[in-house]
Amino acid sequence: MARADDLFIKTCKTILEDGYMDTSAKVRPKWADDGSSAYTKKVFGVVNRYDLSQEFPALTLRPVPFKNCVDELLWIWQRRSNNVHDLHSHIWDAWADSDGSIGKAYGYQLAQKYEFPEGLMNQVDKVRYDLRHNPQSRRIMTNIYNFADLHAMNLYPCAYSMTFNVVDHKLCGILNQRSNDILVANNWNVVQYAVLLHMLAIDAGLEVGELVHVIADAHIYDRHIPLVEELIKRPTFKAPKLEIDPAVKNFDDFSVDSFKLSDYEHNPQIKGIPVAV
Numbered sequence: 215m216a217r218a219d220d221l222f223i224k225t226c227k228t229i230l231e232d233g234y235m236d237t238s239a240k241v242r243p244k245w246a247d248d249g250s251s252a253y254t255k256k257v258f259g260v261v262n263r264y265d266l267s268q269e270f271p272a273l274t275l276r277p278v279p280f281k282n283c284v285d286e287l288l289w290i291w292q293r294r295s296n297n298v299h300d301l302h303s304h305i306w307d308a309w310a311d312s313d314g315s316i317g318k319a320y321g322y323q324l325a326q327k328y329e330f331p332e333g334l335m336n337q338v339d340k341v342r343y344d345l346r347h348n349p350q351s352r353r354i355m356t357n358i359y360n361f362a363d364l365h366a367m368n369l370y371p372c373a374y375s376m377t378f379n380v381v382d383h384k385l386c387g388i389l390n391q392r393s394n395d396i397l398v399a400n401n402w403n404v405v406q407y408a409v410l411l412h413m414l415a416i417d418a419g420l421e422v423g424e425l426v427h428v429i430a431d432a433h434i435y436d437r438h439i440p441l442v443e444e445l446i447k448r449p450t451f452k453a454p455k456l457e458i459d460p461a462v463k464n465f466d467d468f469s470v471d472s473f474k475l476s477d478y479e480h481n482p483q484i485k486g487i488p489v490a491v
């Protein structure tokens with residue numbers, strides 16, 4: 215069994231068996247079809263560790279939509295855009311305005327430049343600089359939860375901060391996430407930040423180490439509960455391999471086609487999962 219499946223099943227079981235159902239609370243998200251409240255069963259505070267030097271953490275219980283997932287990562291971290299017209303999927307359309315903007319969120323924040331002793335840089339370029347020049351630093355971080363701009367974001371950032379650390383020449387990262395829709399985006403986010411660590415490691419001439427995923431509110435939406443109950447009973451397979459185009463050495467040169475999952479044996483996709491808005 216892939217370790218990622220094991221962690222996913224454990225997280226789901228913890229929520230289903232010990233979680234709190236928020237049906238009696240006033241909740242923000244809604245179901246788009248009838249406007250009813252999208253309640254969740256939730257657990258506060260989940261930490262999952264993925265050793266990327268051992269396996270690539272894609273679920274085999276159902277396939278991760280790998281291309282769209284990497285495309286969204288590049289949209290945020292490399293193209294640093296906040297406009298859905300720069301994204302190839304339609305996953306953000308429900309949160310975009312008539313010009314396609316999702317407001318001052320995600321890519322917008324990573325594009326902002328700040329004054330550092332080494333010059334004016336955005337957060338991503340500062341991480342790249344430090345990984346090359348000060349890999350032993352304990353100050354290599356990004357944070358897009360910018361309070362000054364929250365009023366101008368259509369959805370507040372969920373995966374909002376990364377802390378990087380180099381241990382024995384291996385690049386490790388902690389992904390801090392304030393809120394995670396476990397069925398739709400848990401493995402989606404894990405796969406994205408695993409790919410990000412691979413990209414930054416290659417860019418800095420490092421190996422990959424551990425991805426630590428710290429989730430504050432880990433939830434399963436009410437309409438997803440029967441889907442998750444079925445999903446976690448499925449058989450699992452061994453983890454796929456991540457193949458990366460060996461010609462690409464620079465963070466800015468990666469494209470969706472630079473990455474491929476090989477030997478990816480998985481169960482069928484669950485089609486038409488409703489997404490709470």
Ligand SMILES: Nc1nc(=O)c2c([nH]1)NC[C@@H]1CN(c3ccc(C(=O)N[C@@H](CCC(=O)O)C(=O)O)cc3)CN21
Pocket residue numbers: 279282283303305306309369395397398399402484487489490491
């Ligand atoms: N409720 C909710 N859950 C989320 O995961 C989420 C939001 N809202 N709002 C903003 C973004 C948009 N994200 C999304 C939205 C939809 C899919 C989605 O529909 N995933 C499908 C496959 C889509 C594909 O094939 O590319 C899936 O089966 O998981 C994924 C991520 C993640 N975020």
Ligand SMILES: O=c1ccn([C@H]2C[C@H](O)[C@@H](COP(=O)(O)O)O2)c(=O)[nH]1
Pocket residue numbers: 242243369370372373393394395396399400403
């Ligand atoms: O990368 C992402 C983006 C969004 N989500 C989920 C988590 C929540 O279900 C919603 C956001 O609603 P809030 O009320 O703002 O928490 O989107 C995710 O899991 N991963």
